[in-house]
Amino acid sequence: MMENSDSELEIAIGERLKSLRASSGLTLDQLADRSGVSRAMISRIERAEASPTAALLARLCEGLGLTLSAFFAPEESSSSPLSRRTEQRLWRDPTTGYLRRSVSPPGMPSPVDIVEIEFPAGARVSFPPREESRVMTQHVWLFEGVLDMVLPDATHRLQPGDCLFMDIGDAFDFYNPSDKPARYAVILNRGR
Numbered sequence: 001m002m003e004n005s006d007s008e009l010e011i012a013i014g015e016r017l018k019s020l021r022a023s024s025g026l027t028l029d030q031l032a033d034r035s036g037v038s039r040a041m042i043s044r045i046e047r048a049e050a051s052p053t054a055a056l057l058a059r060l061c062e063g064l065g066l067t068l069s070a071f072f073a074p075e076e077s078s079s080s081p082l083s084r085r086t087e088q089r090l091w092r093d094p095t096t097g098y099l100r101r102s103v104s105p106p107g108m109p110s111p112v113d114i115v116e117i118e119f120p121a122g123a124r125v126s127f128p129p130r131e132e133s134r135v136m137t138q139h140v141w142l143f144e145g146v147l148d149m150v151l152p153d154a155t156h157r158l159q160p161g162d163c164l165f166m167d168i169g170d171a172f173d174f175y176n177p178s179d180k181p182a183r184y185a186v187i188l189n190r191g192r
Contacts, residue, residue: 009091010048013057016071018046020064035063036128051094054125062130067190069113073106081105096123103185111190117174119147119182124175127168134169138188145182148175158184 021031021042032039037059044050045060052060054068061071072089083105091100096119103114140149142158149156149164150173156164157177166172168188176182 007048010051013052013091014046014048017042017060020066020071021046024064026064031060031063035059037063053095054093054098054100055127058127059130067113067136067188068100069102069104069115069188072100072102079107081108093125096120096125098123098125113188113190115186115188117182117184117186119145119174119176119184121176121179121181124173126173127171129171130169134167136168136188136190138166138168138186140164140166140174140184140186142182142184144184145176145180146178147182147184148177149173150175 021028026034028039028042031037031042035042037056041050041056042060045052057071058068061068064071072091083103089102089106092098093100098120099118101116101118103116104110104112140147140158141163142160144160147158149158149166151166152170152172158164
């Protein structure tokens with residue numbers, strides 16, 4: 001899913017969600033129960049009638065037992081350990097406009113995913129607590145701008161070069177408090 005027009009991307013996301021749900025043997029109701037996303041919303045996404053936000057898509061991926069990177073990975077296995085920038089998959093969040101680039105080579109036997117984010121000024125993305133994510137951790141490494149990581153017990157303001165390690169089972173927010181975009185990497189580890 002290289003960056004396409006909005007309608008092409010909605011169709012691709014809907015088809016991918018439906019394919020992954022079917023290959024997991026899940027009904028709409030079962031995925032709704034697992035993800036906490038309504039059956040109606042899942043159906044609308046699958047029919048390309050709605051664009052999921054980053055938080056909603058993350059909940060669906062967790063319900064499927066996947067990371068966002070795995071969701072956006074090509075269905076065919078890659079045999080190359082090299083991921084060229086021109087071939088990396090892009091996705092733009094329809095609500096905040098943040099751009100997500102899957103940097104890790106797809107199909108490699110690694111529990112680590114690297115994602116580059118371009119985060120607009122003033123943007124906020126909130127992720128609810130998810131029990132399924134308690135086995136996952138991530139590093140957030142800021143390259144440019146300012147980024148507030150809002151966790152249940154603290155808010156950490158990151159400056160360029162700062163790196164925050166965190167569990168992702170609890171609720172958290174990414175927030176750009178400035179009037180300039182931020183650019184950072186998320187290094188996600190799917191197992192401890």
